[in-house]
Amino acid sequence: MLREVDLDRFxxxxxxxxxxxxxxxxxxxxxxxRKLRRWxxxxxxxxxxxxxxxxEVEGVRCYHSIFEVPGDIDLAAIVVGDVxxxxxxxxxxxxxxxxxxxxxxxxxxxxxxxLQAELEALIRTGxxxxxxxxxxxxxxxxxxxxxxxxxxxxxxxxxxxxxxIYQAHEDLHVAMSHWAPTGNEADLExxxxxxxxxxxxxxxxxxxxxxxxxxxxxxxxxxxxxxQRKVPIVAVKVGxxxxxxxxxxxHTGHLTGADDVVSAVFRQFGVTRVDGLDELLDTACMFARTxxxxxxxxxxxxxxxxxxxxxxxxxxxAGLRLPELTKETQAALRQWIPDxxxxxxxxxxxGGPAGDERGRKIxxxxxxxxxxxxxxxxxxxxxxxxxxxxxxxxxxxxQTTTKPICVIWGSPTYDAAEYRDTLRPxxxxxxxxxxxxxxxxxxxxxWHAFSARYRSPFARPVTRVSKQGTWARRVLAATGPxxxxxxxKQVLAxxxxxxxEERMCTSRKEAVKAxxxxxxxxxxxxxxATILHKSDRGLVRTGVRNEKQMRAAYDELTAVKGxxxxxxxxxxxxxxxxVVGVARDELFGPTVMFGIGxxxxxxxxxxxxxxxxxxxxxxxxxxxxxxGAALLRGARGRxxxxxxxxxxxxxxxxxLAVDLHDEVAELDINPLVALPSRAVALDALVVRT
Numbered sequence: 073m074l075r076e077v078d079l080d081r082f083x084x085x086x087x088x089x090x091x092x093x094x095x096x097x098x099x100x101x102x103x104x105x106r107k108l109r110r111w112x113x114x115x116x117x118x119x120x121x122x123x124x125x126x127x128e129v130e131g132v133r134c135y136h137s138i139f140e141v142p143g144d145i146d147l148a149a150i151v152v153g154d155v156x157x158x159x160x161x162x163x164x165x166x167x168x169x170x171x172x173x174x175x176x177x178x179x180x181x182x183x184x185x186x187l188q189a190e191l192e193a194l195i196r197t198g199x200x201x202x203x204x205x206x207x208x209x210x211x212x213x214x215x216x217x218x219x220x221x222x223x224x225x226x227x228x229x230x231x232x233x234x235x236x237i238y239q240a241h242e243d244l245h246v247a248m249s250h251w252a253p254t255g256n257e258a259d260l261e262x263x264x265x266x267x268x269x270x271x272x273x274x275x276x277x278x279x280x281x282x283x284x285x286x287x288x289x290x291x292x293x294x295x296x297x298x299x300q301r302k303v304p305i306v307a308v309k310v311g312x313x314x315x316x317x318x319x320x321x322x323h324t325g326h327l328t329g330a331d332d333v334v335s336a337v338f339r340q341f342g343v344t345r346v347d348g349l350d351e352l353l354d355t356a357c358m359f360a361r362t363x364x365x366x367x368x369x370x371x372x373x374x375x376x377x378x379x380x381x382x383x384x385x386x387x388x389x390a391g392l393r394l395p396e397l398t399k400e401t402q403a404a405l406r407q408w409i410p411d412x413x414x415x416x417x418x419x420x421x422x423g424g425p426a427g428d429e430r431g432r433k434i435x436x437x438x439x440x441x442x443x444x445x446x447x448x449x450x451x452x453x454x455x456x457x458x459x460x461x462x463x464x465x466x467x468x469x470x471q472t473t474t475k476p477i478c479v480i481w482g483s484p485t486y487d488a489a490e491y492r493d494t495l496r497p498x499x500x501x502x503x504x505x506x507x508x509x510x511x512x513x514x515x516x517x518x519w520h521a522f523s524a525r526y527r528s529p530f531a532r533p534v535t536r537v538s539k540q541g542t543w544a545r546r547v548l549a550a551t552g553p554x555x556x557x558x559x560x561k562q563v564l565a566x567x568x569x570x571x572x573e574e575r576m577c578t579s580r581k582e583a584v585k586a587x588x589x590x591x592x593x594x595x596x597x598x599x600x601a602t603i604l605h606k607s608d609r610g611l612v613r614t615g616v617r618n619e620k621q622m623r624a625a626y627d628e629l630t631a632v633k634g635x636x637x638x639x640x641x642x643x644x645x646x647x648x649x650x651v652v653g654v655a656r657d658e659l660f661g662p663t664v665m666f667g668i669g670x671x672x673x674x675x676x677x678x679x680x681x682x683x684x685x686x687x688x689x690x691x692x693x694x695x696x697x698x699x700g701a702a703l704l705r706g707a708r709g710r711x712x713x714x715x716x717x718x719x720x721x722x723x724x725x726x727x728l729a730v731d732l733h734d735e736v737a738e739l740d741i742n743p744l745v746a747l748p749s750r751a752v753a754l755d756a757l758v759v760r761t
Contacts, residue, residue: 093121163198207255220499222276541731
């Protein structure tokens, strides 16, 4: 469960003490005191300086200790370098919230990590909730409540990375309500703020810049909470590369997590991941300034055929649907657009109609078309008279419909009156590049589709080990740290996961009987707890068709050092080789993998992940995500594989991962052959914790 933290008192304190306040010019303590004092004056609050060397700071009485400050205190801002004594005082004074400005903790290496561990231990001794350390005071910015659209709430682990968003609030008329620069998250973390922001009635979207998550489970719970509240989250998450992960560690000391697992969790809980701060702003604004769609049809409307073609190309490549307008709409458009220009979609008006009364009629007709849910109008350097009329028409039409009217101001002339005075303050989705517009529109449709189907996977949590898990633990208790294939398959069989029929043989006599029992052809595998990948060592013989071949294969396999027996298996032909596995992620714990398997698994890496808990529909989406999903659907005349059988295996592996999270470090079922009527594990490997 997410902890309950009422952050109203943090973001709207009536009384702030500033520990370390100063009025010495050019000192950071002075700048921070002045910032908080200005915020307090604008917000109807009181800022109180605390400094043992001052009797007053800029004409305001200064107390030598926080214990001298009379009355209630809502928030303490600790701006001194020697943090721990101030933290002790704040906890003893029972202040509900505090911000720690100082750096020099997890982000600087071993000494800093020891200091942060001491800080976290100290925080646990009291009830005060702390933001930071290694943060700033951007939580206390003044926002203009008159900006159009629903508000953007911001979470950043780097204060500087949030500056473009706040500048957009000031200069681009973006509505904004909160900013949480969380820093090293010794206490308050991403999940606390995301859950709180999702509960605010004016929040239209949560935007985030994240270097790493303190806890994978609180991320999932917070994202689940936002999804249930139908509040989208858009995030830049660094750490896609080794270089990015290294820098993120140096900056905040967070575990960045395996990036492909983080992306999978984002998909699982509807978090839109973007790469740049410009995309973060544009996509977040798209959510804040639009209503949910009722369809997914996009119409591109332009004053240039080339512009329309370019935009349509990018939109279609991103998977956006550009339906043909109805015959009635096209006939109406022909009243105002010449016959030689296209009106089916994209719509090209040739330029002229955009500058007079025809432009508004064209837009009204497009918006009224039942096949159209969203309009994209790219404007690339239009001449002023034409741009003035076009922008006014776009803004006016947007007021008549819930269908989003997305405008791209592609001209670098940002001081033009039609941009500055008409588009910017209108509160419509406004972009500066074709690419960002496509990214935002794609995210808009995807998130609303996700939201419509979403059901919380935490509604019915697993609270006890299943009967299958109890049996599997007995199998594990009799094994070493790495299980043989035969032992691994016994664990799978305990969960009802289909495995090949097989016999373990330690003599030729046993091998002969086993082959006769199974029926030729058979597969022989050298069994060893120390040789993990048998095919790499030539320890697999397939298509063994008679006793003579079987005896020869048996002798060859048992002659290999480390082989202590032969596993005699039924031969399963055909199907598609897939892989299902479990791994322990440092951030999220047990993680389930699905992909296209076989000997080239590590080369192709056509895999996807999910973190428990998830349902059958999510397991099906895992299958659809891999590039090789077409093979399972019967590509190039192949028989179709049983998707329900694969889903069943994924769900059983998920339960195994949950039941045995303290016992199993890794599980590989590779290959899991997907056949028309079933899925069967041909090989398996379990590694214990």
